[in-house]
Amino acid sequence: MLKADVEVDRRDFTVRAAITVAPGERLALFGPSGAGKTTLLEAIAGLVLPRHGTIELAGRILTRTSKPRVAVPPWQRRVGLLRQDPGLFPHLSVRANLTYARTASHDGTRIVTGTETRTRVGARGGTGRREGAAGAELTEVADTLGIGSLLAAMPARLSGGQQHRAALARLLLAHCDALLLDEPYSGLDAALRRTLTALVVRLVTQRNVPAILVAHELADAQAFATQLAVIDHGQLLQTGPPDRVVLRPASVRVAELTGYLGFAAVPGQPGTIAGIHPDRVAAGGMPGRGLVLTGPVAASRPAGAGWEADILLPGAQPPGSTVTVRLAARPGPDGSEVTVTAIDAPVFGPDGRAVADSSAPGREDEARDDAAGEVAAREDRAREADRAHDPAFERIGEGNGR
Amino acid sequence: MPPRGRWRGSGPAVVPPGVRPVSAAASIAGAAVIWVALLGPVITLLTHLSGHAIASALTYPGALDPLVTSLEAGAVTLAVLFGVCTPLAWMLARGRLPFPRVWEAGVLCSLLLPPLVVGLLLAFMVGPYTAIGGLLGHLHLSATNTFLALVIAEVYESAPYYVVGAQAAFSAVDPRLEQQAELLGDRPRRVFRRVTLPLASPGLATALAIAWARAMGAFGAVIIIAYHPYGLPLQIYTTLDQTGLPTALPYALVLLVVALPLPLAAYVWSARAQGRRRG
Numbered sequence: 001m002l003k004a005d006v007e008v009d010r011r012d013f014t015v016r017a018a019i020t021v022a023p024g025e026r027l028a029l030f031g032p033s034g035a036g037k038t039t040l041l042e043a044i045a046g047l048v049l050p051r052h053g054t055i056e057l058a059g060r061i062l063t064r065t066s067k068p069r070v071a072v073p074p075w076q077r078r079v080g081l082l083r084q085d086p087g088l089f090p091h092l093s094v095r096a097n098l099t100y101a102r103t104a105s106h107d108g109t110r111i112v113t114g115t116e117t118r119t120r121v122g123a124r125g126g127t128g129r130r131e132g133a134a135g136a137e138l139t140e141v142a143d144t145l146g147i148g149s150l151l152a153a154m155p156a157r158l159s160g161g162q163q164h165r166a167a168l169a170r171l172l173l174a175h176c177d178a179l180l181l182d183e184p185y186s187g188l189d190a191a192l193r194r195t196l197t198a199l200v201v202r203l204v205t206q207r208n209v210p211a212i213l214v215a216h217e218l219a220d221a222q223a224f225a226t227q228l229a230v231i232d233h234g235q236l237l238q239t240g241p242p243d244r245v246v247l248r249p250a251s252v253r254v255a256e257l258t259g260y261l262g263f264a265a266v267p268g269q270p271g272t273i274a275g276i277h278p279d280r281v282a283a284g285g286m287p288g289r290g291l292v293l294t295g296p297v298a299a300s301r302p303a304g305a306g307w308e309a310d311i312l313l314p315g316a317q318p319p320g321s322t323v324t325v326r327l328a329a330r331p332g333p334d335g336s337e338v339t340v341t342a343i344d345a346p347v348f349g350p351d352g353r354a355v356a357d358s359s360a361p362g363r364e365d366e367a368r369d370d371a372a373g374e375v376a377a378r379e380d381r382a383r384e385a386d387r388a389h390d391p392a393f394e395r396i397g398e399g400n401g402r
Numbered sequence: 403m404p405p406r407g408r409w410r411g412s413g414p415a416v417v418p419p420g421v422r423p424v425s426a427a428a429s430i431a432g433a434a435v436i437w438v439a440l441l442g443p444v445i446t447l448l449t450h451l452s453g454h455a456i457a458s459a460l461t462y463p464g465a466l467d468p469l470v471t472s473l474e475a476g477a478v479t480l481a482v483l484f485g486v487c488t489p490l491a492w493m494l495a496r497g498r499l500p501f502p503r504v505w506e507a508g509v510l511c512s513l514l515l516p517p518l519v520v521g522l523l524l525a526f527m528v529g530p531y532t533a534i535g536g537l538l539g540h541l542h543l544s545a546t547n548t549f550l551a552l553v554i555a556e557v558y559e560s561a562p563y564y565v566v567g568a569q570a571a572f573s574a575v576d577p578r579l580e581q582q583a584e585l586l587g588d589r590p591r592r593v594f595r596r597v598t599l600p601l602a603s604p605g606l607a608t609a610l611a612i613a614w615a616r617a618m619g620a621f622g623a624v625i626i627i628a629y630h631p632y633g634l635p636l637q638i639y640t641t642l643d644q645t646g647l648p649t650a651l652p653y654a655l656v657l658l659v660v661a662l663p664l665p666l667a668a669y670v671w672s673a674r675a676q677g678r679r680r681g
Contacts, residue, residue, distance in 0.1 A: 047581055074584040087582040090679045091600045100596075104587030156680045174586050 002178045002210040006053030006063070008036070008043045014051070015039045015234040021178075021210035021227070023058075026201065028213045028225030028242070031257060036234040037214040041180045044212070045081045046074040057210075058177045075104070080176030082184045086167035088155035094166050095151040098138055101174030138173060145169045145199065161192045168196075172203060179204060179211040181224075186217070197223050218246070218259055230254050247344070249275065252352040262323025264293055265315030266347055272355060273317045274345040278308065281325040281340045290343040297331050297338055298322045307331060311338060447658070450651055459652035468637035469656055472618060475549065475633060476660075479556040479617045480610060483564045488606070491568030492598070496577070513562035517622025520558050524627050528554060551628035559623050560616035564609050571605025572598065604672030611665035618661035634660070 005018040015036035021027045029037045042048045044055055046062065049071060055063040062077055064070040088097050142148040145165040147158075155163060164184060171179060181200065185193040201224060204211040215221040221228055221242065228242040230249075237257075238250040249255035252263070252275070260275035274291050285292040293313055299322075300309040309331045310322035331338050349355045438445070459465060492498075499505050512520070528534045528545035538545055545551045575598055583593040599606075621635040629636065634657045642650040 045585060073589075074581070075587050075589055077585070078587075079585060081582070081585050083578065085576075085578065087576075087578055089579060089583070089597060089601075091675075100583070101586040104583075104592070154679055170586070 001056070001058065002044070002212070003056040004040070004044055004053070006040070006043050006050035006055060008039050008048060008050045008053075010036060010039055010234070013234045015043075015231075017229075017231065017234075017236040019212075019229060019236070019239070021212060023210055024205055024208040025227060026204055026211045026213065026225050027227045027229055028215055028221035029229050029231055030215050030218060030221040031231040033216055035231045037216075037231055038182055039234075040231070041081065041182050041212060041214055044178070045079045045180060046072060046077050060177075078175070078177045079180060080171035080174055080178065081180045081182065082164075082167055082171060083182045084184055084187055086155075086160075086163040086184075088158075088163055088166055088170075090155055092155075093151070094147065094153050094155060094158070095138070097155065097166060098142065098151070098170050098173050099134075100170060102134055104174075141169045141172050144203075160188055161196065164188070164196055165199075168200065168203070172207065177209060179207075179209055181211065181213040183214050183216065183220075185220070186215075193220065194223065200224070218257075222246070230257055232257060246277075248346055248354065250354050252348050255346060255348070260346075262313075262321065262325075263317040263348075264291065264313050264323055264342070265317060266291065267315070269347070271350040272347050274342060274347050276323045276325065276342045276345060278324050278326040280343050280345070281327070282343055283327050283329065283338075283340055285339045286341040286343075290341045291345045292339065292341050293323065294337060294339045295323075296335050297333070299334060300331050309338065311340070444658070447651065447654060451655055455648065456652045456655065459649060460656070468632040468634045468653070469660065471549070471552070471631045472633040472635075472657075473660060475552045475556055476614060476617045478553050479560060480614055482553070482557055483561055483613055484610065487561055487565050488568055491565050492572050492594075494565070494569045495572035495575075509562050509565050512558070513566065517559050517620065518626065519622075521555060521623030521626030524555060524558060524623055528627070545627065547628060547630045549631060552624060552631065552633060555623035555626075555628050556617040556620045559620040560613040563616050564613035567609025567612055568602075568606055571602040571609060574605060575601045604675045607668040607672050608665075611668035614664045615661050618657065 001023060002021040003019070006015075008015045013036070017036075017040050019027060019029075019040075029040060031037055039048060043050045043053075043063070044057075050063060050065060052065050053063065054061065054065070057077070057079065060072070061070045062072045062079075088094070089100065092100070138151075139148065142151060145168060147162055147165050147169060150158060150162060150166070155166065158166060167184075179200075185196050188196070197220065200211070200213075213221065213224045215224070225242050227239060228245045229239040230237045230245060232253060238245055238254050245254065246258045249258055249260070252273070255263075255275040258277075259279070260277045262276040263273040264276055266272045266274050276291075276293070282289070285294070293311065295311045295313040295316075298310040298312045300307055302308070303326055306326050306328045307330045308324060308326050310324050312320075312322050316323055325340050325342075327340070347355050494502065494505060494509075515523075525546075526532065528538070528551075530536075530539065530544065530546055535545060538550075543550055545554055579597055579601070580593050583597045584590065588596060619635055620633075621639070624633065624636060625639070632640070634653060638650050638653045638657065641653060
């Protein structure tokens with residue numbers, strides 16, 4: 001279980017966030033560039049010190065600003081961080097990179113888990129059997145990640161994708177208690193990005209560690225996450241399952257960030273506006289399914305397999321702005337009237353916050369109850385997993401048996 | 403080579419075909435002239451030396467002493483620079499010092515001082531009647547016309563070159579690699595040994611090589627505070643003064659022979675290290 005509740009000062013603003021990630025769970029921190037996502041990761045990794053707050057990982061307190069103060073240095077945190085630059089050591093072969101953590105100096109870190117206190121056995125001074133086991137693990141991880149044949153190569157020889165695989169393998173072999181991914185694949189092409197994301201998802205599930213991905217592309221965040229946290233200008237705006245956050249944004253700002261490209265006044269509800277997501281629009285008027293919008297086409301262009309049209313709506317917010325929608329068929333020429341239905345559009349009150357929409361009364365409350373129940377269930381699961389699945393536990397047992 | 407048709411086009415490229423090879427040849431020839439001119443002194447040295455002259459100069463009783471003195475003082479100087487100035491260069495490169503501009507200006511200041519002035523000021527700083535000189539006297543040491551004085555003079559003449567070079571070498575190491583090594587479990591000191599130092603080593607080697615060449619050739623400060631024991635530069639100077647050019651020339655060759663191999667080796671080694679990284 002990874003818990004962070006921190007305030008970190010940046011030059012221009014303060015990042016305030018409280019997140020909880022259970023083992024095996026994947027949280028995506030999603031927000032625009034410069035929102036403070038990386039700062040939050042760096043605070044968890046111990047690279048920046050929060051002004052205020054607590055960070056806890058697998059029962060260990062890593063950072064606590066209240067007394068007694070705790071600031072575990074990065075080399076004792078057992079937190080893996082992967083950045084856009086894979087950060088392989090250029091002077092070491094791929095094999096030496098992968099085994100770097102095994103030969104690192106972390107020695108006898110005290111670990112407190114619930115009621116138990118145990119000492120992690122230092123990586124140095126292993127017996128031959130342990131060395132053999134480590135070698136087998138190296139081969140296994142390298143083969144899983146498809147870099148088994150590249151171990152003798154120098155990192156500069158590897159392609160971008162291979163370098164990322166090697167960096168990931170290095171983190172896995174370091175047996176980190178948490179995996180932090182800072183937009184690791186944003187420089188790669190879409191297909192490779194999908195492959196690597198799927199690989200990370202599989203490995204995180206297998207290793208049962210908490211993982212956090214920082215993303216500024218919604219699709220990347222959705223492909224990865226079981227929980228989506230939207231962050232903007234240092235503020236955590238909404239956290240929840242990805243589909244719920246996207247379909248039910250808590251505020252206009254979250255809607256803007258999650259791809260709602262226009263807002264329209266809701267007839268009969270003065271002061272409220274509905275978020276129009278270009279992908280959730282059907283051609284034609286279907287009052288039973290959502291908000292029916294009619295207006296002239298201001299511009300249109302091909303987009304993906306369909307067409308994208310900007311529609312000038314009388315009730316658009318701010319007035320005079322257009323609403324962008326995607327249609328399967330090419331709309332009429334500019335200026336021609338078009339009628340579309342924004343299906344199940346989220347509705348926001350004058351304060352910019354979501355309101356329970358009239359079509360499904362009580363839905364918001366329901367969602368809130370769901371969320372609370374889910375958190376409790378997740379924490380239970382996590383506690384259990386902490387006890388049962390921590391691979392370090394097994395290794396400790398082995399070490400003590402010698 | 404771009405396609406030939408491009409030259410015939412009506413675009414802005416108006417260089418007619420055939421001019422490019424000519425201009426390329428001309429620029430290579432020009433570069434060769436400059437290169438030979440720069441190497442001129444070395445070439446002259448080689449043309450003016452005879453085997454007999456070298457043999458007679460070097461077999462003269464005590465002729466090899468300056469060489470030994472120079473090598474010893476140079477080695478001690480390098481050890482001092484590496485041990486003392488490497489941490490300083492690292493701190494400068496990583497911005498670990500308050501008011502970094504002040505520190506850098508200090509290093510540059512000693513780089514820009516003429517060696518003779520450095521020697522003069524050193525005499526006032528560590529001479530026998532100064533506080534430091536007195537302190538050394540208590541330890542039965544002297545920084546005037548001793549081996550210690552020679553080392554001090556060489557350190558002052560070569561240190562700024564080393565600090566500037568080493569700082570550049572450390573600056574070229576991505577701090578994120580050091581962070582990564584820490585997150586993988588290494589303490590900062592071990593990170594320095596396993597990541598920072600190996601990555602900076604080609605640059606450090608070059609900086610050390612330059613410092614070595616400066617130390618070997620140190621003359622201005624040396625002649626003022628360490629006239630004795632003779633190192634090679636002073637040997638050349640006094641020989642020139644007493645017996646003339648032809649007898650001084652073999653020592654010049656000896657100086658080149660001891661001053662150059664280390665820089666050349668460092669250059670070759672760092673080029674090979676870069677090559678290894680490329681795989």
